[in-house]
Amino acid sequence: MPMPYYVSPEQMMQDKAEYARKGIAKGRSIIAIEYVSGILLVAENPSASLYKISEVYDSIAFAGAGKYSEFENLRKAGIRHADLKGFMYSREDVTARSLANGYSQSLGTIFSQELKPLEVEILVVQVGHNGQSNEMYRISFDGSIIDERAFAVIGGKSEAVQGVLKEKGFTQPPELQTALTFCIAALDQVGNQKLLPESLEVAVLDRTRDGRRFRRLTPADTKQLLST
Protein backbone atom coordinates (compact mmCIF):
# COMPACT_ATOMS: atom_id res chain seq x y z
CA MET A 1 0.00 0.00 0.00
CA PRO A 2 1.48 3.34 -0.99
CA MET A 3 1.92 5.80 1.82
CA PRO A 4 0.08 9.14 1.31
CA TYR A 5 2.39 12.11 1.08
CA TYR A 6 2.44 14.30 4.13
CA VAL A 7 1.32 17.87 3.51
CA SER A 8 1.29 20.24 6.45
CA PRO A 9 -2.12 21.79 7.18
CA GLU A 10 -0.61 25.22 6.81
CA GLN A 11 0.68 24.44 3.34
CA MET A 12 -2.65 22.92 2.33
CA MET A 13 -4.62 26.01 3.39
CA GLN A 14 -2.18 28.28 1.64
CA ASP A 15 -2.51 26.30 -1.58
CA LYS A 16 -6.28 26.35 -1.37
CA ALA A 17 -6.36 30.08 -0.71
CA GLU A 18 -4.04 30.77 -3.60
CA TYR A 19 -6.15 28.64 -5.90
CA ALA A 20 -9.36 30.43 -4.89
CA ARG A 21 -7.77 33.88 -5.13
CA LYS A 22 -6.56 33.20 -8.65
CA GLY A 23 -10.02 32.14 -9.74
CA ILE A 24 -11.66 35.23 -8.29
CA ALA A 25 -9.08 37.65 -9.70
CA LYS A 26 -9.77 36.35 -13.22
CA GLY A 27 -13.26 37.88 -13.17
CA ARG A 28 -14.42 41.46 -13.23
CA SER A 29 -15.17 43.75 -10.33
CA ILE A 30 -18.47 44.60 -8.70
CA ILE A 31 -18.97 47.77 -6.67
CA ALA A 32 -21.57 48.51 -4.03
CA ILE A 33 -21.74 52.12 -2.93
CA GLU A 34 -24.05 54.10 -0.69
CA TYR A 35 -25.95 56.91 -2.34
CA VAL A 36 -28.32 59.39 -0.84
CA SER A 37 -31.45 57.22 -0.81
CA GLY A 38 -29.99 53.73 -0.78
CA ILE A 39 -27.27 51.49 -2.16
CA LEU A 40 -26.11 51.32 -5.76
CA LEU A 41 -24.61 48.11 -7.19
CA VAL A 42 -22.57 48.26 -10.38
CA ALA A 43 -20.99 45.27 -12.12
CA GLU A 44 -19.14 44.94 -15.35
CA ASN A 45 -21.12 42.22 -17.09
CA PRO A 46 -21.26 41.69 -20.85
CA SER A 47 -24.17 39.26 -20.52
CA ALA A 48 -27.65 40.75 -20.32
CA SER A 49 -29.23 37.66 -18.78
CA LEU A 50 -26.63 35.96 -16.58
CA TYR A 51 -26.81 38.22 -13.59
CA LYS A 52 -24.18 38.83 -10.93
CA ILE A 53 -26.43 41.06 -8.85
CA SER A 54 -29.72 39.82 -7.50
CA GLU A 55 -32.59 40.60 -5.19
CA VAL A 56 -32.71 38.48 -2.05
CA TYR A 57 -35.44 40.04 0.04
CA ASP A 58 -37.32 43.28 0.64
CA SER A 59 -34.26 45.38 1.40
CA ILE A 60 -31.44 42.89 0.84
CA ALA A 61 -29.41 42.31 -2.31
CA PHE A 62 -26.68 39.85 -3.25
CA ALA A 63 -23.71 40.17 -5.59
CA GLY A 64 -21.28 37.41 -6.48
CA ALA A 65 -17.90 37.39 -8.20
CA GLY A 66 -15.84 34.44 -9.33
CA LYS A 67 -17.23 31.19 -10.66
CA TYR A 68 -20.79 31.66 -11.89
CA SER A 69 -22.10 28.20 -11.02
CA GLU A 70 -20.80 28.48 -7.49
CA PHE A 71 -22.12 31.91 -6.57
CA GLU A 72 -25.39 31.16 -8.35
CA ASN A 73 -25.85 28.22 -5.98
CA LEU A 74 -25.06 30.46 -3.02
CA ARG A 75 -27.49 33.07 -4.28
CA LYS A 76 -30.30 30.51 -4.50
CA ALA A 77 -29.51 29.17 -1.04
CA GLY A 78 -29.63 32.72 0.30
CA ILE A 79 -33.02 33.44 -1.26
CA ARG A 80 -34.29 30.17 0.16
CA HIS A 81 -32.97 31.05 3.61
CA ALA A 82 -34.53 34.53 3.48
CA ASP A 83 -37.91 33.39 2.16
CA LEU A 84 -38.10 30.61 4.72
CA LYS A 85 -37.31 32.96 7.57
CA GLY A 86 -39.78 35.55 6.33
CA PHE A 87 -42.48 32.90 6.00
CA MET A 88 -41.87 31.32 9.39
CA TYR A 89 -41.55 34.58 11.33
CA SER A 90 -42.18 37.91 9.69
CA ARG A 91 -40.83 39.92 6.77
CA GLU A 92 -39.02 42.35 9.06
CA ASP A 93 -37.12 39.53 10.77
CA VAL A 94 -35.08 38.79 7.65
CA THR A 95 -31.73 40.53 8.10
CA ALA A 96 -28.56 40.78 6.09
CA ARG A 97 -26.55 40.03 9.20
CA SER A 98 -28.08 36.58 9.66
CA LEU A 99 -27.75 35.86 5.96
CA ALA A 100 -24.11 36.95 5.91
CA ASN A 101 -23.46 34.76 8.93
CA GLY A 102 -24.98 31.79 7.13
CA TYR A 103 -22.83 32.41 4.08
CA SER A 104 -19.76 32.77 6.24
CA GLN A 105 -20.47 29.43 7.95
CA SER A 106 -21.10 27.64 4.67
CA LEU A 107 -18.06 29.04 2.91
CA GLY A 108 -15.85 28.41 5.93
CA THR A 109 -16.93 24.80 6.20
CA ILE A 110 -16.42 24.16 2.50
CA PHE A 111 -13.02 25.83 2.56
CA SER A 112 -11.71 23.68 5.40
CA GLN A 113 -13.41 20.37 4.59
CA GLU A 114 -13.65 20.07 0.83
CA LEU A 115 -10.77 19.39 -1.51
CA LYS A 116 -11.65 22.32 -3.74
CA PRO A 117 -12.60 25.63 -2.13
CA LEU A 118 -15.32 27.77 -3.73
CA GLU A 119 -13.80 30.37 -6.04
CA VAL A 120 -16.21 33.09 -5.02
CA GLU A 121 -16.41 36.37 -3.22
CA ILE A 122 -19.84 37.65 -2.33
CA LEU A 123 -21.53 40.79 -1.09
CA VAL A 124 -24.67 40.95 1.02
CA VAL A 125 -26.08 44.46 1.36
CA GLN A 126 -29.11 45.78 3.15
CA VAL A 127 -30.56 49.22 2.80
CA GLY A 128 -31.63 50.75 6.11
CA HIS A 129 -34.95 52.53 6.41
CA ASN A 130 -36.72 54.40 9.21
CA GLY A 131 -33.44 55.92 10.28
CA GLN A 132 -31.46 52.67 10.37
CA SER A 133 -28.08 52.66 8.67
CA ASN A 134 -27.15 50.55 5.66
CA GLU A 135 -25.26 47.29 6.10
CA MET A 136 -22.69 45.85 3.71
CA TYR A 137 -20.97 42.53 4.25
CA ARG A 138 -18.18 41.21 2.08
CA ILE A 139 -17.59 37.48 2.45
CA SER A 140 -14.52 35.74 1.06
CA PHE A 141 -13.95 32.20 -0.21
CA ASP A 142 -12.69 31.09 3.22
CA GLY A 143 -15.72 32.40 5.09
CA SER A 144 -14.03 35.49 6.47
CA ILE A 145 -16.53 38.30 6.72
CA ILE A 146 -15.86 42.02 6.56
CA ASP A 147 -18.33 44.72 7.53
CA GLU A 148 -17.82 47.50 4.98
CA ARG A 149 -18.72 51.20 5.22
CA ALA A 150 -19.63 53.61 2.41
CA PHE A 151 -18.53 51.23 -0.38
CA ALA A 152 -17.40 47.67 -1.04
CA VAL A 153 -15.67 46.01 -3.99
CA ILE A 154 -15.43 42.32 -4.87
CA GLY A 155 -13.89 40.31 -7.67
CA GLY A 156 -11.31 41.13 -10.32
CA LYS A 157 -8.76 43.74 -9.31
CA SER A 158 -10.83 44.63 -6.28
CA GLU A 159 -7.99 46.21 -4.36
CA ALA A 160 -7.10 48.56 -7.20
CA VAL A 161 -10.74 49.65 -7.57
CA GLN A 162 -11.00 50.08 -3.82
CA GLY A 163 -7.92 52.31 -3.95
CA VAL A 164 -9.46 54.53 -6.61
CA LEU A 165 -12.73 54.80 -4.69
CA LYS A 166 -10.98 55.61 -1.45
CA GLU A 167 -8.86 58.27 -3.08
CA LYS A 168 -11.83 60.22 -4.38
CA GLY A 169 -14.19 59.22 -1.58
CA PHE A 170 -17.25 61.20 -0.57
CA THR A 171 -17.82 62.59 2.89
CA GLN A 172 -21.60 62.44 2.41
CA PRO A 173 -23.54 59.88 0.32
CA PRO A 174 -23.79 61.37 -3.20
CA GLU A 175 -26.75 61.55 -5.56
CA LEU A 176 -27.49 58.43 -7.61
CA GLN A 177 -26.18 59.90 -10.84
CA THR A 178 -22.95 61.10 -9.24
CA ALA A 179 -22.42 57.71 -7.59
CA LEU A 180 -22.97 55.85 -10.86
CA THR A 181 -20.62 58.10 -12.82
CA PHE A 182 -18.04 57.71 -10.08
CA CYS A 183 -18.28 53.89 -10.10
CA ILE A 184 -18.02 53.67 -13.89
CA ALA A 185 -15.02 55.99 -13.85
CA ALA A 186 -13.31 53.78 -11.26
CA LEU A 187 -13.98 50.61 -13.29
CA ASP A 188 -12.80 52.37 -16.46
CA GLN A 189 -9.61 53.54 -14.82
CA VAL A 190 -8.65 50.15 -13.40
CA GLY A 191 -9.68 48.18 -16.47
CA ASN A 192 -8.10 50.72 -18.81
CA GLN A 193 -11.17 50.80 -21.05
CA LYS A 194 -14.36 52.71 -21.73
CA LEU A 195 -17.40 50.84 -20.42
CA LEU A 196 -20.70 51.27 -22.27
CA PRO A 197 -24.09 51.04 -20.54
CA GLU A 198 -24.73 47.77 -22.44
CA SER A 199 -21.84 46.05 -20.71
CA LEU A 200 -22.89 47.13 -17.23
CA GLU A 201 -25.24 45.52 -14.79
CA VAL A 202 -26.74 48.17 -12.53
CA ALA A 203 -29.22 47.80 -9.69
CA VAL A 204 -30.31 49.83 -6.67
CA LEU A 205 -31.82 49.19 -3.29
CA ASP A 206 -33.97 52.25 -2.97
CA ARG A 207 -35.25 53.02 0.52
CA THR A 208 -37.94 55.34 -0.83
CA ARG A 209 -39.75 52.38 -2.39
CA ASP A 210 -42.34 50.36 -0.48
CA GLY A 211 -42.04 46.61 0.06
CA ARG A 212 -39.49 45.17 -2.35
CA ARG A 213 -36.84 47.87 -2.65
CA PHE A 214 -34.60 46.21 -5.23
CA ARG A 215 -34.75 47.58 -8.74
CA ARG A 216 -32.70 46.73 -11.80
CA LEU A 217 -31.70 49.54 -14.15
CA THR A 218 -31.80 48.51 -17.81
CA PRO A 219 -29.09 49.84 -20.15
CA ALA A 220 -31.68 52.36 -21.37
CA ASP A 221 -32.31 53.51 -17.78
CA THR A 222 -28.58 53.75 -17.18
CA LYS A 223 -28.05 55.75 -20.36
CA GLN A 224 -30.82 58.13 -19.44
CA LEU A 225 -29.51 58.56 -15.92
CA LEU A 226 -26.00 59.28 -17.17
CA SER A 227 -27.15 61.80 -19.76
CA THR A 228 -29.20 63.98 -17.39
Added chain:
Amino acid sequence: MKLPFLPNADNPSFFDFLIQEYPALTPIGRSGILHAQAAAEPTRGAGSMSVPLATTVLAIKYQQGVVIAGDRRATEGFQIAERRIEKVFKIDEYSAMAIAGAAGPCIEMAKLFQVELEHYEKLEGVQLSCEGKANKLGQMVKANLPMVFQGLVVMPLYVGYDIKRAEGRIFKYDLAGGRYEESDYHAIGSGGKDARNAMREHFVKGLAEPDALKLALLALYNAADDDVGTGGPDLVRGIYPTAKIVNATGIIDVSDQQIRGIYDGLIATRRSKES
Protein backbone atom coordinates in the same frame (compact mmCIF):
# COMPACT_ATOMS: atom_id res chain seq x y z
CA MET B 1 -28.30 28.53 6.26
CA LYS B 2 -27.30 24.90 6.35
CA LEU B 3 -25.24 23.25 3.69
CA PRO B 4 -27.91 20.73 2.69
CA PHE B 5 -29.79 23.69 1.20
CA LEU B 6 -27.24 23.90 -1.56
CA PRO B 7 -27.69 20.80 -3.73
CA ASN B 8 -31.44 20.91 -4.31
CA ALA B 9 -31.56 24.54 -5.35
CA ASP B 10 -32.60 23.62 -8.90
CA ASN B 11 -36.30 23.34 -8.10
CA PRO B 12 -37.62 26.90 -7.95
CA SER B 13 -40.70 26.01 -5.92
CA PHE B 14 -40.79 27.22 -2.33
CA PHE B 15 -43.76 24.97 -1.62
CA ASP B 16 -41.87 21.83 -2.70
CA PHE B 17 -38.91 22.96 -0.61
CA LEU B 18 -41.10 23.28 2.48
CA ILE B 19 -42.63 19.85 1.91
CA GLN B 20 -39.15 18.37 1.72
CA GLU B 21 -37.41 20.25 4.50
CA TYR B 22 -40.15 21.58 6.79
CA PRO B 23 -43.22 19.38 6.25
CA ALA B 24 -44.84 20.60 9.47
CA LEU B 25 -45.31 24.00 7.81
CA THR B 26 -47.40 22.51 4.98
CA PRO B 27 -50.86 20.90 4.91
CA ILE B 28 -49.36 17.59 3.74
CA GLY B 29 -47.03 17.33 6.69
CA ARG B 30 -49.69 18.33 9.19
CA SER B 31 -52.20 15.82 7.86
CA GLY B 32 -49.76 13.07 8.83
CA ILE B 33 -49.63 14.41 12.39
CA LEU B 34 -53.42 14.66 12.55
CA HIS B 35 -53.85 11.12 11.25
CA ALA B 36 -51.55 9.83 13.94
CA GLN B 37 -53.53 11.70 16.60
CA ALA B 38 -56.86 10.48 15.25
CA ALA B 39 -55.58 6.91 15.34
CA ALA B 40 -54.45 7.33 18.94
CA GLU B 41 -57.72 8.90 20.06
CA PRO B 42 -60.48 7.50 17.90
CA THR B 43 -63.14 9.47 19.79
CA ARG B 44 -61.80 12.73 18.45
CA GLY B 45 -62.56 12.04 14.84
CA ALA B 46 -63.06 14.38 11.93
CA GLY B 47 -65.71 17.06 12.06
CA SER B 48 -65.65 17.55 15.82
CA MET B 49 -63.46 20.59 15.42
CA SER B 50 -65.02 24.01 15.20
CA VAL B 51 -62.98 26.58 13.28
CA PRO B 52 -63.84 30.01 11.89
CA LEU B 53 -65.16 29.82 8.33
CA ALA B 54 -64.77 32.55 5.78
CA THR B 55 -67.56 32.93 3.26
CA THR B 56 -68.64 34.67 0.07
CA VAL B 57 -66.07 35.99 -2.38
CA LEU B 58 -66.48 36.76 -6.08
CA ALA B 59 -64.76 38.01 -9.21
CA ILE B 60 -66.10 39.76 -12.31
CA LYS B 61 -64.34 40.46 -15.56
CA TYR B 62 -64.64 43.90 -17.05
CA GLN B 63 -63.24 45.58 -20.11
CA GLN B 64 -59.69 46.19 -18.83
CA GLY B 65 -59.32 43.50 -16.19
CA VAL B 66 -61.02 41.88 -13.23
CA VAL B 67 -62.75 43.08 -10.07
CA ILE B 68 -62.37 40.77 -7.08
CA ALA B 69 -64.33 41.31 -3.88
CA GLY B 70 -65.33 39.62 -0.65
CA ASP B 71 -67.42 40.19 2.46
CA ARG B 72 -65.85 40.55 5.89
CA ARG B 73 -67.51 37.91 8.02
CA ALA B 74 -66.11 34.72 9.51
CA THR B 75 -68.49 32.40 11.33
CA GLU B 76 -67.98 29.64 13.84
CA GLY B 77 -71.15 27.57 14.02
CA PHE B 78 -73.93 30.04 14.73
CA GLN B 79 -71.54 32.59 16.16
CA ILE B 80 -69.75 35.36 14.35
CA ALA B 81 -66.05 34.72 14.80
CA GLU B 82 -64.73 37.83 13.10
CA ARG B 83 -66.35 40.93 11.63
CA ARG B 84 -63.37 42.43 9.87
CA ILE B 85 -61.62 39.48 8.28
CA GLU B 86 -59.87 40.22 5.01
CA LYS B 87 -60.49 37.59 2.33
CA VAL B 88 -59.07 39.26 -0.77
CA PHE B 89 -55.27 39.16 -0.98
CA LYS B 90 -52.85 40.79 -3.30
CA ILE B 91 -50.54 37.98 -4.41
CA ASP B 92 -48.13 39.81 -6.67
CA GLU B 93 -48.03 42.77 -9.04
CA TYR B 94 -50.62 41.23 -11.39
CA SER B 95 -52.66 38.76 -9.42
CA ALA B 96 -54.94 38.47 -6.44
CA MET B 97 -56.84 35.70 -4.78
CA ALA B 98 -59.89 35.44 -2.58
CA ILE B 99 -60.66 32.59 -0.26
CA ALA B 100 -63.56 30.70 1.25
CA GLY B 101 -63.34 27.94 3.83
CA ALA B 102 -61.49 27.45 7.11
CA ALA B 103 -60.09 30.92 7.81
CA GLY B 104 -56.70 29.94 9.28
CA PRO B 105 -55.56 27.54 6.56
CA CYS B 106 -57.03 29.88 3.93
CA ILE B 107 -54.94 32.83 5.05
CA GLU B 108 -51.92 30.58 5.34
CA MET B 109 -52.38 29.34 1.79
CA ALA B 110 -52.60 32.90 0.52
CA LYS B 111 -49.40 33.79 2.37
CA LEU B 112 -47.61 30.69 1.12
CA PHE B 113 -48.74 31.41 -2.43
CA GLN B 114 -47.37 34.94 -2.17
CA VAL B 115 -43.99 33.62 -1.08
CA GLU B 116 -44.12 30.91 -3.74
CA LEU B 117 -44.49 33.39 -6.59
CA GLU B 118 -41.94 35.83 -5.22
CA HIS B 119 -39.50 32.99 -4.63
CA TYR B 120 -39.86 31.75 -8.19
CA GLU B 121 -39.39 35.24 -9.56
CA LYS B 122 -36.23 35.82 -7.56
CA LEU B 123 -34.66 32.44 -8.34
CA GLU B 124 -35.48 32.40 -12.04
CA GLY B 125 -35.25 36.12 -12.72
CA VAL B 126 -38.65 36.16 -14.47
CA GLN B 127 -42.24 36.01 -13.29
CA LEU B 128 -44.35 32.91 -13.81
CA SER B 129 -46.97 33.18 -16.55
CA CYS B 130 -50.57 33.74 -15.49
CA GLU B 131 -51.39 30.16 -16.42
CA GLY B 132 -48.35 28.90 -14.49
CA LYS B 133 -49.44 30.72 -11.35
CA ALA B 134 -52.97 29.29 -11.63
CA ASN B 135 -51.59 25.76 -12.04
CA LYS B 136 -49.29 26.12 -9.07
CA LEU B 137 -52.21 27.20 -6.90
CA GLY B 138 -54.09 24.11 -8.11
CA GLN B 139 -51.24 21.91 -6.86
CA MET B 140 -51.38 23.63 -3.49
CA VAL B 141 -55.14 23.07 -3.23
CA LYS B 142 -54.58 19.43 -4.12
CA ALA B 143 -51.95 19.11 -1.41
CA ASN B 144 -54.56 20.31 1.06
CA LEU B 145 -56.90 17.38 0.24
CA PRO B 146 -55.98 15.32 3.34
CA MET B 147 -56.96 18.32 5.48
CA VAL B 148 -60.36 18.48 3.78
CA PHE B 149 -61.15 15.09 5.35
CA GLN B 150 -60.32 16.65 8.70
CA GLY B 151 -62.86 19.37 8.00
CA LEU B 152 -60.42 22.10 6.96
CA VAL B 153 -61.56 23.15 3.50
CA VAL B 154 -59.64 25.80 1.55
CA MET B 155 -61.28 27.14 -1.59
CA PRO B 156 -59.47 29.83 -3.53
CA LEU B 157 -60.68 32.02 -6.34
CA TYR B 158 -57.74 33.29 -8.33
CA VAL B 159 -57.64 36.25 -10.68
CA GLY B 160 -54.72 37.46 -12.69
CA TYR B 161 -53.92 39.87 -15.46
CA ASP B 162 -52.37 37.95 -18.35
CA ILE B 163 -49.86 40.37 -19.85
CA LYS B 164 -49.33 38.30 -23.00
CA ARG B 165 -53.03 38.04 -23.78
CA ALA B 166 -53.71 41.55 -22.42
CA GLU B 167 -56.80 40.45 -20.49
CA GLY B 168 -57.92 39.60 -16.99
CA ARG B 169 -58.57 35.95 -16.17
CA ILE B 170 -60.55 34.16 -13.47
CA PHE B 171 -59.77 30.64 -12.19
CA LYS B 172 -61.84 28.53 -9.84
CA TYR B 173 -60.80 25.26 -8.19
CA ASP B 174 -62.33 22.12 -6.78
CA LEU B 175 -61.21 20.31 -3.64
CA ALA B 176 -59.15 17.80 -5.60
CA GLY B 177 -57.08 20.57 -7.14
CA GLY B 178 -59.01 20.73 -10.41
CA ARG B 179 -58.56 24.08 -12.09
CA TYR B 180 -61.22 25.65 -14.29
CA GLU B 181 -61.17 28.95 -16.06
CA GLU B 182 -64.28 31.12 -15.92
CA SER B 183 -64.98 33.37 -18.88
CA ASP B 184 -67.17 36.02 -17.19
CA TYR B 185 -67.65 35.90 -13.44
CA HIS B 186 -67.71 33.52 -10.52
CA ALA B 187 -68.48 33.43 -6.80
CA ILE B 188 -67.67 30.83 -4.15
CA GLY B 189 -68.48 30.30 -0.50
CA SER B 190 -71.72 29.86 1.40
CA GLY B 191 -73.37 32.82 -0.33
CA GLY B 192 -71.72 32.05 -3.67
CA LYS B 193 -74.91 30.82 -5.27
CA ASP B 194 -76.83 33.96 -4.33
CA ALA B 195 -74.01 36.14 -5.59
CA ARG B 196 -73.85 34.20 -8.86
CA ASN B 197 -77.59 34.63 -9.33
CA ALA B 198 -77.27 38.38 -8.93
CA MET B 199 -74.38 38.54 -11.36
CA ARG B 200 -76.15 36.35 -13.91
CA GLU B 201 -79.02 38.86 -14.03
CA HIS B 202 -76.88 41.94 -14.52
CA PHE B 203 -73.66 40.82 -16.19
CA VAL B 204 -72.84 41.94 -19.72
CA LYS B 205 -69.55 41.48 -21.55
CA GLY B 206 -67.20 44.44 -21.61
CA LEU B 207 -68.49 46.20 -18.49
CA ALA B 208 -66.90 49.51 -17.57
CA GLU B 209 -64.88 49.52 -14.34
CA PRO B 210 -67.39 51.44 -12.14
CA ASP B 211 -70.26 49.21 -13.33
CA ALA B 212 -68.30 46.03 -12.62
CA LEU B 213 -67.45 47.28 -9.14
CA LYS B 214 -71.08 48.21 -8.53
CA LEU B 215 -72.25 44.80 -9.68
CA ALA B 216 -69.73 43.05 -7.43
CA LEU B 217 -70.95 44.97 -4.40
CA LEU B 218 -74.59 44.41 -5.34
CA ALA B 219 -73.97 40.66 -5.61
CA LEU B 220 -72.35 40.65 -2.17
CA TYR B 221 -75.29 42.61 -0.77
CA ASN B 222 -77.76 40.10 -2.18
CA ALA B 223 -75.69 37.20 -0.85
CA ALA B 224 -75.69 38.78 2.62
CA ASP B 225 -79.44 39.23 2.31
CA ASP B 226 -80.09 35.53 1.82
CA ASP B 227 -77.16 33.81 3.49
CA VAL B 228 -76.49 34.02 7.23
CA GLY B 229 -72.80 33.28 6.75
CA THR B 230 -72.23 36.37 4.61
CA GLY B 231 -71.80 39.78 6.16
CA GLY B 232 -73.40 42.80 4.56
CA PRO B 233 -72.25 46.41 5.00
CA ASP B 234 -72.14 47.14 8.74
CA LEU B 235 -73.35 50.74 8.92
CA VAL B 236 -72.96 51.03 12.67
CA ARG B 237 -69.33 49.97 12.84
CA GLY B 238 -68.50 51.21 9.36
CA ILE B 239 -67.30 47.83 8.08
CA TYR B 240 -67.73 47.33 4.34
CA PRO B 241 -66.78 44.51 1.97
CA THR B 242 -63.36 44.87 0.35
CA ALA B 243 -62.56 44.90 -3.35
CA LYS B 244 -59.48 45.02 -5.52
CA ILE B 245 -59.11 45.84 -9.20
CA VAL B 246 -56.60 43.88 -11.27
CA ASN B 247 -55.59 45.34 -14.61
CA ALA B 248 -52.58 46.17 -16.79
CA THR B 249 -51.34 48.82 -14.35
CA GLY B 250 -51.26 46.36 -11.45
CA ILE B 251 -53.50 45.94 -8.45
CA ILE B 252 -55.55 48.75 -7.04
CA ASP B 253 -57.26 48.60 -3.63
CA VAL B 254 -60.68 50.13 -3.89
CA SER B 255 -60.89 52.66 -1.06
CA ASP B 256 -63.35 52.18 1.80
CA GLN B 257 -64.79 55.56 1.02
CA GLN B 258 -65.63 54.63 -2.55
CA ILE B 259 -67.28 51.39 -1.43
CA ARG B 260 -69.26 53.23 1.20
CA GLY B 261 -70.46 55.68 -1.44
CA ILE B 262 -71.69 52.87 -3.67
CA TYR B 263 -73.48 51.16 -0.79
CA ASP B 264 -75.13 54.42 0.30
CA GLY B 265 -76.64 54.71 -3.18
CA LEU B 266 -77.66 51.06 -3.26
CA ILE B 267 -79.31 51.13 0.16
CA ALA B 268 -81.16 54.34 -0.69
CA THR B 269 -82.63 52.66 -3.80
CA ARG B 270 -83.71 49.61 -1.78
CA ARG B 271 -85.27 51.79 0.89
CA SER B 272 -87.28 53.77 -1.65
CA LYS B 273 -88.86 50.49 -2.81
CA GLU B 274 -90.13 49.76 0.68
CA SER B 275 -92.13 52.93 1.16
